[in-house]
Amino acid sequence: MEMEGPLGQVERWFKARGFQPLELDELDLRAGKPDMAFEGPQGTVFVVFVGREAIGNRSYFADLLMRASRLRGKCNFLYLATPKVVAPFMDVEVLRKHAIGLLVLGDEGVIEALASPYKPVEQAGPAQEVPEGLELLNDVLSRLSAIEQRLSALEGEVMGLRPLAGELKALRGLREQVRKLSARLDVLSRRVDSLSARLAAPAPPTRPVTAPSPPAPTAPELEGLPSFFKDNPWLEILARRGQGEVPA
Amino acid sequence: MSEAEYKRKFTFGEDYGTSFYKFGPITCGERPEVIENRGYFPDESMIMFQLMGRPREVVIGDEIAQFLGAREELAERLVYPMRNGVIERDDERAWRVVEEITRYGLERFRPKADPAFDGFYVCASLSSVAPRYMYERLFEIHRRVDEETGLVRAITIIPQPLAVAIAHKTPTCVVIESGHGNTQVCPVSRYPIRRAVVALNRGGGDANAMTSQILYDAGYGDLAKEETIVRMVKEAIGLVPRDLDEAIRAAKAEPEKFRAVVKIPGTRITIDLGDESWARFLIGEYVFNPKHEIFQSYFARGMPRPRDVKIGDVLFRGMLDFGEAIIEAVEKCPVELQPYLYREVLLSGGNFQWRVPPELEGVAVDSSTKIKLLLKEKGVEEVSVEVASEPKFSVWRGCIIYGYAVPDRFEWSWDRMEGWMKFRP
Numbered sequence: 211m212e213m214e215g216p217l218g219q220v221e222r223w224f225k226a227r228g229f230q231p232l233e234l235d236e237l238d239l240r241a242g243k244p245d246m247a248f249e250g251p252q253g254t255v256f257v258v259f260v261g262r263e264a265i266g267n268r269s270y271f272a273d274l275l276m277r278a279s280r281l282r283g284k285c286n287f288l289y290l291a292t293p294k295v296v297a298p299f300m301d302v303e304v305l306r307k308h309a310i311g312l313l314v315l316g317d318e319g320v321i322e323a324l325a326s327p328y329k330p331v332e333q334a335g336p337a338q339e340v341p342e343g344l345e346l347l348n349d350v351l352s353r354l355s356a357i358e359q360r361l362s363a364l365e366g367e368v369m370g371l372r373p374l375a376g377e378l379k380a381l382r383g384l385r386e387q388v389r390k391l392s393a394r395l396d397v398l399s400r401r402v403d404s405l406s407a408r409l410a411a412p413a414p415p416t417r418p419v420t421a422p423s424p425p426a427p428t429a430p431e432l433e434g435l436p437s438f439f440k441d442n443p444w445l446e447i448l449a450r451r452g453q454g455e456v457p458a
Numbered sequence: 459m460s461e462a463e464y465k466r467k468f469t470f471g472e473d474y475g476t477s478f479y480k481f482g483p484i485t486c487g488e489r490p491e492v493i494e495n496r497g498y499f500p501d502e503s504m505i506m507f508q509l510m511g512r513p514r515e516v517v518i519g520d521e522i523a524q525f526l527g528a529r530e531e532l533a534e535r536l537v538y539p540m541r542n543g544v545i546e547r548d549d550e551r552a553w554r555v556v557e558e559i560t561r562y563g564l565e566r567f568r569p570k571a572d573p574a575f576d577g578f579y580v581c582a583s584l585s586s587v588a589p590r591y592m593y594e595r596l597f598e599i600h601r602r603v604d605e606e607t608g609l610v611r612a613i614t615i616i617p618q619p620l621a622v623a624i625a626h627k628t629p630t631c632v633v634i635e636s637g638h639g640n641t642q643v644c645p646v647s648r649y650p651i652r653r654a655v656v657a658l659n660r661g662g663g664d665a666n667a668m669t670s671q672i673l674y675d676a677g678y679g680d681l682a683k684e685e686t687i688v689r690m691v692k693e694a695i696g697l698v699p700r701d702l703d704e705a706i707r708a709a710k711a712e713p714e715k716f717r718a719v720v721k722i723p724g725t726r727i728t729i730d731l732g733d734e735s736w737a738r739f740l741i742g743e744y745v746f747n748p749k750h751e752i753f754q755s756y757f758a759r760g761m762p763r764p765r766d767v768k769i770g771d772v773l774f775r776g777m778l779d780f781g782e783a784i785i786e787a788v789e790k791c792p793v794e795l796q797p798y799l800y801r802e803v804l805l806s807g808g809n810f811q812w813r814v815p816p817e818l819e820g821v822a823v824d825s826s827t828k829i830k831l832l833l834k835e836k837g838v839e840e841v842s843v844e845v846a847s848e849p850k851f852s853v854w855r856g857c858i859i860y861g862y863a864v865p866d867r868f869e870w871s872w873d874r875m876e877g878w879m880k881f882r883p
Contacts, residue, residue, distance in 0.1 A: 266534045296566070302679075314760055321760045326483065389575060390606075398607030435489050435862075438855045444624045445863045447648055452868030 211249075216315050217246065220257055220291050223313070223320040224248045229255060253286030253328065254308040255278035257313070278310055289313050297323065344419035403439050459574055461866050470578035470609070471857030472563060473618070474556070476540050476637035476661070477808075478853040481563035484862060490854040491566065496538045497523045499553030516551075516558050541639045543585030543657075544769045545592060557599045564609040569836070577604065577611030579878070581861030583853050585711040586617035586644045587772040589873045600794070601881045612878040614864065617652075619644035620804040621856025622847065626846055630795075631802035632784055634829075635853075636745075636809035638662045640774055643787040652875075654790035656783045659774035660745065660764045662809040665692050671761050672737045678729055686860050687722060690728060694720045697822040698742030698812045700831065702750055704819050709736035715817065739822070742812055746828050747779040781832025800838060803829065806846040806853075 221231055229250035234243050244256035258278050261271045274290070282288050291401070292300060294316035302324055305312055311326025432439045439445065466484065473480040475495060482490035497516040522536070539545050541550035546552070571574045580600060582591055593615050604610035619633035621644040630647045641658040645651040648763035666685070669692040674680040681687050695718035709716035718731040718738045743750055748764055757763045764776035775783070788799045794849065810825040823831070826843035833841050845853045870877040 297760075316760065318758060318760070321704070323760070355812075393607055436855070436858070438488070438625055438627075439859060439862075440629045442624070442630055442859060444627065444859055447629060448860060448863035449865065451864045 214291070216259065216291065219315050219320050220246060220313065224250075224255060226250075239281070239284055241284060242277055244285075245291075254283050254331070255287040255289065255326075255450050256285040257289045257316055260290050260296055260300070262293065262296055263367055264292070264296045269297075269303075275304065275308070279308055282309060282329065283441055286331060287311065287326040291320075291324050389423070464574070465579055465862045467572075468569075468575060468578050469858055469861040470564070470567070470580045471861065472560070472580060473583040473853040473857060474540050474584055475618075475620070475853070476543060476639050477538070477590050478850075479559050480851060481565065481666075481839065483564075483567050483853070484858050488855075489851055490593055491563075492850075493519050493559070493562070495540050495555075495559065496522070496536060497551075497558055499535045499537065499551060501853070502534070514558075515870045516554050518555065520563055537640070540585070542589060542769050542774070543637070543640050543642070544589065544772060546594075546769070547591050553599070557602070560599055561615070563604060565607065566598065566857065568609060577609055577882075579861045579866070580610055580613040581812070581857040582613060583618045584615055584831055584859050585640070586616070586619050586642045586652070586655045587774075588874075589771055592701075592834050597879050600879075602756045607761075610881070612866065612880045613711070614861065614870065614878050616857065616860055616876065617644065617650045618642070618853045619655075619806075620646055620650045621844060621853040621860065622804060624856035624859050625852040626804055628802050628804060630798045631808060632788060632799050633804045634780065634784065634810075635808040636757050640785070640807075640863045641780075641807075641809070642869075643780075643783045645787055645791050645795075647791075647795055647799070651791055654787050656787040657674065657772055657774045657777070658764075658778060658780075658783055659776045660748065661766050661807075662745075664698060664748070664764055665741050665745045665809070667761060667771060668698065668741050668756075670758055671759075672731070672734070672740065673729070675737070676729075676731050676734045679727065681727070690722060691720050691812075692741055694718075695731070695735075695738045696741035696812065697738050697814075697818065698825065698828045699739040700748065700821060700823045700827070702739055702743045704751065705739040706736045706752075708821050711737065742822075745809060746825075746832060747781075749777055749779055769814045779832055780829055781838075783834055784829070784833065785836060785838060799831075800841045802842050803841060803843040804846055805829065805843065808850060810845050 224231075226252070229248035232247040232249050234247060237243060237247060245259045246257040248257075258274065259283070260274060261270070264274070278288060278290060278387055282375075284380070289311040290300070290305065291313040291367040294313065297312075297314045300312060302312060305324055309323075309329055310326050311322065312324040314321045315324045469484040471480075471484075471490060471680065473490075477495060478492050479495040480490045480492050497518045499516055516537075537551050537555050539549075539555045544555070546637045564578065564580075567578075582596060582600075584596070594614055597613060600610045604841050618635050619642060622633045622635060623629070623631050628646075632643065632645050635642045635644070639659075639661050641661055641693040643656040643658070645654045666688050670682040670688045673679075673688065673691065681691075697705075711734060713733055716735050716738070718729075720729045721727070722729070740752065743820050744753060766776050767774050778786070783805060791799060811823050812828075814822045814824050824845070826845055829843045830841055833839070864876075864878070866878060868877045870879040
């Protein structure tokens, strides 16, 4: 029976190229398992699926890449399969560097955005693996220790800056308050100026509500205004707005 | 001081475009100031901010460059609020950017020591498909800014196509405003005819996508990801064909004549499409008519097809060609008016700035010729199509005229969607 959804899409795509699905339980892998595996005349293929979490979540993508890298030596071809919406967030250069291919799954089917190059399966036995693993572990531990030392030195520096940071924060808050007060004062002062100017001026004659609108500005009135005012019929049209004309 | 005298100094225009915010008072003259219509939300967990105190919640303008981090972070933290012309009602981050940009724009032109100043008459402009809640939010933002700064005496909001028609002194016309993310086709007859507006989910961004695909196919996959380079290449080599099939035939027959070579200034990069130079015609054709069968192979290879999308209450059509869109908009208007509308079709926005190299005249055409050809194919011939001069500033200019000319006593009406909204007694 054929599978549905993305699994089914990928299965159909590989079957069309002469590959048959492999049972994951039959794979003898210590480095974790892929999400799907296929076998064909050209060799074995592993497929790892990318979730939507890859959008904006760097640690998810890093974990996924490490998982895929661990599997790279165990198959001849390795692909990440990603929904179309996630595809723009995939860094193809990184995949190319690790000899990993990319399949994009969308409404139109499966698109091979990046082909996986062929690599022979690693044949290393357990006797060789242990020392290699130990060496790697030692290397990681020594790097970790160096990072811890650097972190501790940084913590010391940060602690030294703490008191200064408190003062800076307080100063920043004060500056913000002064800025707001000054702006408010400006507003009030301008309003007072404007009100006193209006009180000093003679009261304008009251205009009945139905009074005709002011005529459009004449040429001398437009002097000094930008060129797009010149001969613009809209000036007259707009000056009559609000006088009972109904828009379409 | 009379109303006219006051407005000669203190009318303020605001164009909230898809990529840029154009703003400034009437005293700017012919051109406003321009900043990118975007905001950056810094990562508050950064140790620098914990030590030095938080920066502003949202950063705008040139300052953004100092905060830009890794590429994958940008999609999450860099917000272009008007990319689609419509902001979702609950997209609070987008509204925060709009508020910050508005405050910045008005503060930038605060008059120095002018006792007559009691706030600007602000005329803002939004997409013609902006729903009512966008008007409400924009009024609210200006009210808050006025409370804090005293810079807004009254505000009105008009649709961008109306502003374009005003700036081009044309009371009856069809305006096609095409920005980065979308295109609006709006008939105007002294008022914008809102029920006849047709919106397209296609703009300059789609021409960029096509250019990126062409670069990828020509072996420049690494550059195809760089948005700025893609835009530069589009502007340098993109052409609109009179007839796409004929243009491709001509370019394949004489590859040297049509060869597309771009040198990226300030770098060692030179892009040469070589034998693939015929593809430069696809860039322009895709904007005007994505239905041509040649694009099917691109869609099949994963390039996203422009889809119909509903944003707010508005349906943005994906695959309608520009000719069909104009006809659909005009045919929603009274029959008597239709011939007058076809007589003035105004093209506005950066998406219509296609050049025609003199040696390729006849094969490549400008935007107005292409629109006429698309309309002619559909039986509409009595047409005059004009590309707006300085399209980038048309909307701002229309806002300035509207703000200057509409009387102060005409109060905002939600039925008519025009007039002045005042927050002070």
